[in-house]
Amino acid sequence: MASCTICLPALMILVLDLNTVESVWPLPQKLAISEERYPLSPTHFNFYYGEDQASIMRDCSLLDSAFTRYFPLIFPDLTSGNGVLPSTEEKAFSLVVTMHQKDCDGYPNEGSSERYQLNVSAGQAVLNSDTVWGALRGLETFSQLVQQDEDGTYFINKTEIEDFPSFQYRGILLDTSRHFLPLKAILNTLDAMAYSKFNVFHWHIVDDPSFPYQSRTFPDLSSKGAYHPMSHIYTQSDVRRVLTHARLRGIRVIPEFDSPGHTQSWGKGQPNLLTPCYKGSSPSGTFGPINPASALSYTFMSQFLKEVTSVFPDPYFHLGGDEVNFSCWQSNPDVRAFMQKMGFGKDYTKLESFYMENIVNITSNLNKTSIVWQDVFDYHERHSFLKVVEVWRRGCYLCELRKVTKAGLQAILASPWYLDQPVPTRNWARYYKVWPLAFKGTEEQKKLVIGGEVSMWGEYVDATNLSPRLWPRACAAAERLWSDESQTRSAEAAFPRLQAFRCSLLRRGVRAEPLSPGHCRNEYRGI
């Protein structure tokens, strides 16, 4: 640097090219940026619908609100860049959006195309997509292409982009049971997810410590099972706000109601649901997983799942099924009797399998595709009733992906992306090296790996530290799941791009922690 203080202009061009070339995260599948640059001015900028598509596009409220949302993201500093340019350059610039399906009123799902094309030339950018979801992705990319020079003047380079995700499922899990996350923390996370093109919010909404979901059918679950019956719950309208906020950003919301384990908080509002644990011949006063030997359990789960599957529109639904502790079941005489009756012998995995199969069938009859944690797959000989398995355990997760897909089941990879663990920020490079398809298997098997997920468990995470623990490390997973693997193998090459992207996250108000010593032109100010 010091040696270059005399060669500022050269340096500046370098820097700007750097900014330009490196400003899109995750990296588009095909990206061609030329040196040619066009000025932009917030006062001479417009969004348009493609002429030919005008009829289709009319009243696409989803895209309209996206335009409103992205204008300040494209021009973060509305005072700069105004009148700075010589008036001769004050040309109008328009972003013309054309899409081929009218799906503005629906929710995104596993089949939604996110493909888009973006061509930036003099005075206009043309964004083409099959669906509104693709248009949203293209809009995000466009917002990242717009740069500001040292004078604050906005500009964009001549660019050609052909883009689509490598994986259909790119999720982030938030745990709102171990700590309650205020609605605003969830909405802010959805905003940041859209910037990295994440498209699934896996809402691990309840667990042992608390039950914040306010059920219409069983209000006692939250009034007795939440940390606080008023201040620490998600009302139906809270859930609707999350669903709407996510939908407007092309993000699916997949709720998880984990059972039969991880249900201590359920028992507070729903007597006779959990298994009474025994000490010798009498109840110990403590409770275990949901009682799989009682018909009441299935009656309750049917009614409860009927409600929640109707509240959450996504076709996928997460049923959990992880870490079931058998000791309480083993202690309970009714459960033991049931085991005998069913001929399960001493194999309690058969009992868990029996429970899960019932729950999965209930869910299927409610027209939902079930996701379960890998435990359900690992412990059961019969897999026919399963559809999607989430791989979360340490060790050889690639081996597990091979097994799951060999069994003809869809797989989601979570194991390498447990970001709730406090580790050096530079570990982002490890997350970046993960490739979910790096196992020996047929093309059919690879196709069954539908994507991956970043998990932010809540033991030590709440609104105070959620954002810096999630961002920018989650961006590494986002790029692995979206971009062309062959172009994004090197963490070293990605580093300056991630640095630049982290700076734009700060500017957008995301509390993304630093990756190394250094600075951003616009530091985080929301202190």
Place this chain on the structure above:
Amino acid sequence: MASCTICLPALMILVLDLNTVESVWPLPQKLAISEERYPLSPTHFNFYYGEDQASIMRDCSLLDSAFTRYFPLIFPDLTSGNGVLPSTEEKAFSLVVTMHQKDCDGYPNEGSSERYQLNVSAGQAVLNSDTVWGALRGLETFSQLVQQDEDGTYFINKTEIEDFPSFQYRGILLDTSRHFLPLKAILNTLDAMAYSKFNVFHWHIVDDPSFPYQSRTFPDLSSKGAYHPMSHIYTQSDVRRVLTHARLRGIRVIPEFDSPGHTQSWGKGQPNLLTPCYKGSSPSGTFGPINPASALSYTFMSQFLKEVTSVFPDPYFHLGGDEVNFSCWQSNPDVRAFMQKMGFGKDYTKLESFYMENIVNITSNLNKTSIVWQDVFDYHERHSFLKVVEVWRRGCYLCELRKVTKAGLQAILASPWYLDQPVPTRNWARYYKVWPLAFKGTEEQKKLVIGGEVSMWGEYVDATNLSPRLWPRACAAAERLWSDESQTRSAEAAFPRLQAFRCSLLRRGVRAEPLSPGHCRNEYRGI
């Protein structure tokens, strides 16, 4: 809990006693809280100066501003507790403050007494202290004693407290070079420090990556050495704001201008200060530590130290002296010649010693007591010129404390409290187990251990993650340095108190991260 829903009253008393007994952090040296409880109302509460001291106390602006600051901390929810109480209970309550020295206009220093007595009885609390600094500590304690019941009614228990710190020096280091910390982040940290009774802000203000301090004498240091000459600097008025904010909270500000190493950023604005490194017989273009062989270095340092020692009023001044890399010095012919001339042979620690001794002497002549990192002590036979040594290296830091104090030097312990490292939050228990006097040595030696310090280095820390990484873990160190060791040995016993204190930090707007699954009545809302 569930089993106790029928015994709410009993439970409530339990909980409230818990709150009350466990609400003071760090634990006072002598604390007696009785069951007897008095209601408080923000509309019937007053601060008074002790009658007899009225003359002394008149126009103690420092205490006046403390009263203004603490009123909303004592009554965080001004809408609650009002009129909730039966009018019969609407008794006035006053906090009467008496101190025996008039020192309202000065700065705290190493000799400032922080001792105070606090007696809470019906209708009034009496706070006695030698100095205004002790009054501030007592005020903090009083604010923590005031509780709110389920109805939001404020109350305080009959209490007798006799309190003083175990260690005179209880510091937190912030690094504003590796990442720039906006002024507000520093001021917020000072606020939170006062809540835990920390009393030293060790400002590691400059280092290799950037030089944000705007010098009056050498403006180029920041205009060329800062990340940005305008947006990433601390002006003289910024520094004054920090000094004032700290003083009002009884916090000393000890700046560190680390040399001869860690000075890369100095070189940008001050040519001929750093040692030109050589490759063979010609300069390589890179630079090493400050050039100890050049008279210019000492001239510059004299002028620069003259300025900064006048800007920062504290009698102590940190000169750094850590991690000096000798390879560049060894490569430089002038330095080698100087070594020969001085008869240092090949022992470059002698050269570093020569430099440090000069710098320490310059600082002494400016009437400041120098603090240096342990390296300066470790590498030099002669210690006579040293006064205070900060122990930071891993390994047997107690051995180092023994050596340093055996040499008759004051010691500050930093090693076990490097909180910039991302580790599980539960590690607070390790920080809590540290006892700086747990080495074999005489009473005189123990007296020389003046305290300890929490370090928050900036490689991976900036305004986005500073608070949750610092709080509540730093509170563990705060209690070790303030409270009676024999009463605060058990991390298990401290845990519920720390949980409760973390909740009050959240309510006061400090982004303190969670210690375990659970919740606070008032979660962090500043999202």
